[in-house]
Amino acid sequence: MSNEIISPENLVYTKPKLMNDTIMHYCPGCSHGVVHKLVAEVIADMQMEEKTIGVSPVGCAVFAYRYLDIDWQEAAHGRAPAVATAIKRLWPDRLVFTYQGDGDLACIGTAETIHALNRGENITIVFINNAIYGMTGGQMAPTTLIGQKTSTCPYGRDPEIHGYPLNITELASNLQGTCYVTRQSVETAPAIRQAKKAIRKAFTASMEGKGSSLVEIVSTCNSGWKVSPVEANKWMEENMFTVYPKGDLKDTTGIK
Amino acid sequence: MSKIKGAIVVDVDRCKGCSLCVVACPEEVIALAQKNVNVHGYRYAEPIHPDDCIGCAICGMVCPDGCISVYKKRMEV
Amino acid sequence: MADGEVTLMKGNEAIAHAAVRCGADGFFGYPITPQSEIIETLALMKPWETTGMVVLQAESEVASINMVYGGAGAGKRVMTSSSSPGISLMQEGISYMAGAELPGVFVNVQRGGPGLGTIQPSQSDYFQSTRGGGNGDYNVIVLAPNSVQEMADFVDLAFNLAFKYRNPAMILSDGVIGQMMEKVVLPPFKPRRTEEEIVKECPWATIGRTKDREPNILTSLELKSEVMEMRNIHLQEKYKAIRENEVRYETLMLDDADYMIVSFGSAARISEKAIELARAEGLKVGLFRPITLWPFPEKAIVAAIQGKKGVLVAEINAGQMVQDVRLAVNGIVKVEHFGRLGGIVPDPEEIVEALKEKLL
Numbered sequence: 001m002s003n004e005i006i007s008p009e010n011l012v013y014t015k016p017k018l019m020n021d022t023i024m025h026y027c028p029g030c031s032h033g034v035v036h037k038l039v040a041e042v043i044a045d046m047q048m049e050e051k052t053i054g055v056s057p058v059g060c061a062v063f064a065y066r067y068l069d070i071d072w073q074e075a076a077h078g079r080a081p082a083v084a085t086a087i088k089r090l091w092p093d094r095l096v097f098t099y100q101g102d103g104d105l106a107c108i109g110t111a112e113t114i115h116a117l118n119r120g121e122n123i124t125i126v127f128i129n130n131a132i133y134g135m136t137g138g139q140m141a142p143t144t145l146i147g148q149k150t151s152t153c154p155y156g157r158d159p160e161i162h163g164y165p166l167n168i169t170e171l172a173s174n175l176q177g178t179c180y181v182t183r184q185s186v187e188t189a190p191a192i193r194q195a196k197k198a199i200r201k202a203f204t205a206s207m208e209g210k211g212s213s214l215v216e217i218v219s220t221c222n223s224g225w226k227v228s229p230v231e232a233n234k235w236m237e238e239n240m241f242t243v244y245p246k247g248d249l250k251d252t253t254g255i256k
Numbered sequence: 257m258s259k260i261k262g263a264i265v266v267d268v269d270r271c272k273g274c275s276l277c278v279v280a281c282p283e284e285v286i287a288l289a290q291k292n293v294n295v296h297g298y299r300y301a302e303p304i305h306p307d308d309c310i311g312c313a314i315c316g317m318v319c320p321d322g323c324i325s326v327y328k329k330r331m332e333v
Numbered sequence: 334m335a336d337g338e339v340t341l342m343k344g345n346e347a348i349a350h351a352a353v354r355c356g357a358d359g360f361f362g363y364p365i366t367p368q369s370e371i372i373e374t375l376a377l378m379k380p381w382e383t384t385g386m387v388v389l390q391a392e393s394e395v396a397s398i399n400m401v402y403g404g405a406g407a408g409k410r411v412m413t414s415s416s417s418p419g420i421s422l423m424q425e426g427i428s429y430m431a432g433a434e435l436p437g438v439f440v441n442v443q444r445g446g447p448g449l450g451t452i453q454p455s456q457s458d459y460f461q462s463t464r465g466g467g468n469g470d471y472n473v474i475v476l477a478p479n480s481v482q483e484m485a486d487f488v489d490l491a492f493n494l495a496f497k498y499r500n501p502a503m504i505l506s507d508g509v510i511g512q513m514m515e516k517v518v519l520p521p522f523k524p525r526r527t528e529e530e531i532v533k534e535c536p537w538a539t540i541g542r543t544k545d546r547e548p549n550i551l552t553s554l555e556l557k558s559e560v561m562e563m564r565n566i567h568l569q570e571k572y573k574a575i576r577e578n579e580v581r582y583e584t585l586m587l588d589d590a591d592y593m594i595v596s597f598g599s600a601a602r603i604s605e606k607a608i609e610l611a612r613a614e615g616l617k618v619g620l621f622r623p624i625t626l627w628p629f630p631e632k633a634i635v636a637a638i639q640g641k642k643g644v645l646v647a648e649i650n651a652g653q654m655v656q657d658v659r660l661a662v663n664g665i666v667k668v669e670h671f672g673r674l675g676g677i678v679p680d681p682e683e684i685v686e687a688l689k690e691k692l693l
Contacts, residue, residue: 002263002303002306004329004331005261005262005263005311005327005328005329005331006263006265006327007327007329010327010328010329011325011326011327012262012311012313012326012327012328013313013316013317013324013325013326014316014322014324014325014326015267015322015323015325016322019322023269023270023296023321024320024321026320026321027272028272028273028274028298028320029272029274029275029276029320030320031320032320033319033320033321033322034317034318034319034320037322049542050541050542050543050544051541052541052542053407053539053540053541055403056552062554065548065550065552069542069548070541070542070548071539071540071541071542071548071549071550072539072548072549072550072551072552073402073403073406073407073433073539073550073551073552074433074550074551074552074553074554075399075402075403076399076402076425076426076429079395079396079399079402079426082391082395082396082397082399082400082403083399083400083402083403083406084403085389085391085396085400085403086359086361086387086399086400086401086402086403086404086407086409086411087403087404087406087407087539089359089387089389090358090359090387090404090407090409090411091407091540091541094540094541111392111393111395111396112392112395112396112399115391115392115396186318187318188280188318189280189312189313189314189317189318192317192318193317228275229274229275229276230274230275230276230279233276
């Protein structure tokens, strides 16, 4: 029976066109891949394949440029919002976005993040928050949770020594230059649909000159957390959503 | 009577055996291959109960590597 | 002002005017003494209303250089300026631009260091400028103006060289040249390039992947050693070509000279006066002024020292360019150094005294 169904006219879902066939280096079950697909789909849905420039971070997604067939610039650690600022100001009719992890965006890049958002640059910052430094082997991130164990806080994050998890998205929602600040996730189909809508809204807002957007995707890092991908989703649902609650923190875009 | 039936095609060599599709499928269609691995050494996902597939595409959506193509057709059963 | 009109302004101001006139697309910078006039002049000129040039005060020098990275990567003529401590902050961005082969331009109006230092002039960033400055095997093209006119002329030159070789280029000035006022004829207006011209000049630029080509990816990262070695070899070949083709220097009264002073930038202006004083005393001295500090005019220096009895490198630092002069001269003749430190600008008399003390 499958043979009758498997036919081009019956196709309802496949890997997006902008995502090429290069096998992605991300760990099995990593949230990056899902978000990459959504970014690819939104760019194509908006028919902006030929007018998009992405800025990739230092972090696991440093090689994002290998997987999505648009123009990319690789930024220094944390500097993507500054790089994107220039590209967008110099080519205002292009779609410009950054794609950054929690260390890139909320640690070394805090100043660039806050200032680009505050200036209201017409860009979108896609923020993958998995509470750990994945690429470098699982060190503590500014968003690591209290008690969470990483290689640089092996006994658990202790606020006395390490301070508190940084809610940079809440900070961003208070910046006048932002028009859309939201927190999403991609571990279930409904969440994925919501996240895609959020990315679409943010990209659209940037093209309509409404200001800056921050789309945080609360994500998993099963390798860094040392659990299976399925367990990682569970841990995220049980522990991260309380510290990083999902939903729109700010939306002045007027876009449905 | 007609029903929506689905079918999936897994890009075996892209699959990393993460099991997210296995767990996400509402009809328990998918499992990791028991005795086979792909060229990278991963036990890849495969539809073990293909007739139960309803083409909802949840597996395709949650798959981080874009391995799964989903087909759906209204059929007489 | 009319084309060809002589006007009076600071070196820093000349940079700003020249940037607008040579079709610069953007300036991203941060205030720091003694060069804040560059961004202030641009802000006052409002070129975004005339040529469409973007002028943005960034949140730091780190952000500034990364904005230049982004703009240069998108094929635009973009620049920044700073002074010594700010240039230190930019080294990461400059190294990344060298690695990704991006044509950004930056200006260093040097001040005394190290660290926060002083706001008074110095030439103590010669090493930082000519030895890459950041991590890795690379060089940036370094132009050293010694007048307000050269400040004006070198902006277009720096952009041209940067784009010709897809490499960062810098104008290494100092607080004297930046702050002093001199007569200058500003370059004529050149329009900013159109999208078509940019695509033609910079087919590698990230401006949106049209269907007729593969994606353009600008990165300095390469994890496969064999490939990374090829990338580095390519950079070295580029630097070899720059060394062969882009050396610039000036000489003054060297033909009959017994002694040669080597100076760059503002120190060269002081040395010109020192030569006048020395010759009045009967000492035949001439000047060799490197204009490109990288590529360093080694061959020309070797030719110039033939028949000379000694070389004095007069520079406002503890001895930086003197090393390159010694390398070039390779023991043929005595090479000595004179410099003042910490923001003190020497008098021409001091240079004459040093020459007499060290070379006679």
